[in-house]
Amino acid sequence: MHKIVARNKQVHIVEEAIPKCKDNYILVKTMHSAISPGTELSMLESSKEEAFTMGYSAMGVVQAYGDGITDVQQGDLVACYGAPYVHHAEYLLVPRTLFTKVPANIDPKEAALAGLGAIAIHALRIANLQFGETLVVVGLGVLGQMVAKIANAAAYNVIVLDLSEERASMLKEPTIQSFSLTAEMEKEINKATNGHGADAVLLCAGGKRSSLTHESLNWIRNKGKVVIVGDLEPNFPRNLMFSKEAELLISRAGGPGRYDEVYESLAIDYPYEFIRWTEGRNIAEYIRLISEKRINVKPFVTDEINFFDAPVEYEKLKDKQSITLTKIINYKV
Structure with a gap:
């Protein structure tokens, strides 16, 4: 063979x-x-x-x-x-x-x-969200888009971000809010949560030295969660994590x-x-x-x-x- x-x-x-x-x-x-x-x-x-x-x-x-x-x-x-x-x-x-x-x-x-589907499902299980909570998915490669679709099917409030405008526009789901500009996404988070912040952010992007792990703490509510799904090197400032009592989680493969x-x-x-x-x-x-x-x-x-x-x-x-x-x-x- x-x-x-x-x-x-x-x-x-x-x-x-x-x-x-x-x-x-x-x-x-x-x-x-x-x-x-x-x-x-x-x-x-x-x-x-x-x-x-x-x-x-x-x-x-x-x-x-x-x-x-x-x-x-x-x-x-x-x-x-x-x-x-x-x-x-x-x-x-x-x-x-x-x-x-x-x-x-x-x-x-x-x-x-099916493998990508299992990985996406496990990432959402790690986030441990409840019905109606707000989820931000960052990085819209195939895994990020799969996560967003499954989260949408579970009736979470889904907001997604990819700096590529082409990829951000690929998710044609009427109930998913998609953005390629961070500032616009942040406005939507504030609007959707009455200023409290997202319940969880799933980081599906790659890039070892990305600032996303730092920035994502600004998008979650007090006691919110950040789940690393993609190949990112964690870089979280202690003060911001402490002030929000944030949870940092890593999703490992399919479960x-x-x-x-x-x-x-x-x-x-x-x-x-x-x-x-x-x-x-x-x-x-x-x-x-x-x-x-x-x-x-x-x-x-x-x-x-x-x-x-x-x-x-x-x-x-x-x-x-x-x-x-x-x-x-x-x-x-």
Whole structure:
């Protein structure tokens, strides 16, 4: 089979053997996978001599399943998430905790975004907002826009900001207030909250030395929250944090279970009654949202590319002025 790897800041397509199925795992023949530009371009830029696989969000057809798998059959469509099990490759060996079945009414390309959906859902769970509260989303890449759409579906009061006017105008949701100028966004926050400030700010932007972590404290109410979702280096002045008794939170990937060898590699799920929302259950929740048409992610799946064209397409994504949110890789040759 073929897969996409990064080595020495370049993208390559390499060959390796198709993995063999084993207990508590399924073997998936990939139909589509989604490029996450923010994460993957950062990894690409830091890549060295040793190659590593790219990607973490995909969907495909179940080819085989091992003992312990009871919820899918051969030929079923599944969405899956989580490197190193899920990446841009023609076949994937996925533990039972990292996939969910895809209903027939879902566009397969939309299902390929399940990893991004799980990350967005987990970020909102970390914010722990209540019905009707005001949320500010900063950074409108694919993850920021996904967060905003899901928050809007949950009936939060959603205000979004991206310094790119093109990206700020992409969110065509009538109940989301979108801005490219910080001053205008601040006026809307004051208006929407009667001067109290937002209940939470989710920082979905990148940039190690960004001033956003500092500025965001001015936008929240007393005892408000700032959640770091993107690749930002925290820089919070103590005085402002102290005066507002603000909460600083970091959202790590798709939810409980991520990076836990017992949950992922050994495929042992957490008890439902103790950990309600694992990364696997967040994947399933994203699929429910698009199946029931609670959110519209069609604008994210318009840029479809052939698997073997991926190295060239990564080069195009390096253009910082591009408004491309993601590219969906098609494995049909």
